[in-house]
Amino acid sequence: xxxxxxxxxxxxxxxxxxxxxxxxxxxxxxxxxxxxxxxxxxxxxxxxxxxxxxxxxxxxxxxxxxxxxxxxxxxxxxxxxxxxxxxxxxxxxxxxxxxxxxxxxxxxxxxxxxxxxxxxxxxxxxxxxxxxxxxxxxxxxxxxxxxxxxxxxxxxxxxxxxxxxxxxxxxxxxxxxxxxxxxxxxxxxxxxxxxxxxxxxxxxxxxxxxxxxxxxxxxxxxxxxxxxxxxxxxxxxxxxxxxxxxxxxxxxxxxxxxxxxxxx
Numbered sequence: 001x002x003x004x005x006x007x008x009x010x011x012x013x014x015x016x017x018x019x020x021x022x023x024x025x026x027x028x029x030x031x032x033x034x035x036x037x038x039x040x041x042x043x044x045x046x047x048x049x050x051x052x053x054x055x056x057x058x059x060x061x062x063x064x065x066x067x068x069x070x071x072x073x074x075x076x077x078x079x080x081x082x083x084x085x086x087x088x089x090x091x092x093x094x095x096x097x098x099x100x101x102x103x104x105x106x107x108x109x110x111x112x113x114x115x116x117x118x119x120x121x122x123x124x125x126x127x128x129x130x131x132x133x134x135x136x137x138x139x140x141x142x143x144x145x146x147x148x149x150x151x152x153x154x155x156x157x158x159x160x161x162x163x164x165x166x167x168x169x170x171x172x173x174x175x176x177x178x179x180x181x182x183x184x185x186x187x188x189x190x191x192x193x194x195x196x197x198x199x200x201x202x203x204x205x206x207x208x209x210x211x212x213x214x215x216x217x218x219x220x221x222x223x224x225x226x227x228x229x230x231x232x233x234x235x236x237x238x239x240x241x242x243x244x245x246x247x248x249x250x251x252x253x254x255x256x257x258x259x260x261x262x263x264x
Contacts, residue, residue, distance in 0.1 A: 001032045004092035008099040008110035010040040015190040015198060019143055019205055020098050026206045035088055039109045045081070046112025052079050066120045073121030085117045094212070095140040095179065104165050114173055123177045131223055133178020140179040142166060143205065150188045162186065163240070170218060171240070181218045
């Protein structure tokens, strides 16, 4: 399996980087091919703009981004940086977003990666979404860190159910474009726990990755559950995600590591 990890953290010795390193080591030991896009190290430009298109534009007098993306896809005229990331994604069977949860979402640099790489024509187009999405047959997963404890992200927690917080990413970016979305892995407030607990997070993540083939994908209603207005049909009970207790996802196993993980 080919895996693409997109890392969004500015500190190379952060715990996010440690989680990324664990994923690379674990997946390669299992025989998978792994490629990493370290957005900060790459100097990734987050803003989608006219600079994403080279050569003749569809309309040089007015910047319609979706039209220009579609034109660039058809003519092979995306900027080199965008094209390189699209090539990586085309080759990947599994996409992993690795990031700290900032303001209940992903860092802006990672959102900018999605804005630019998930271009119209390449990632989505008319009539091609969800089960018929362009990335149907590929898998995706989030690995995140938080600044607070897991209890805050339970259904009765002050910050809200983690699946609700991640819904715009899980549904609006990944499921929308056709990915099968695997359950996320969360390392809760690594900056505020012991070194032993951080090591346990790393071992827990390695175990999570070792079960990729058996993880139950997050649930999204199939197309046939919706009517012509794309609302759930009468009698269909709305549900999403899985019954999931974030504290149960935490591994409290003692582990050793050959590197010292950062904090967040």
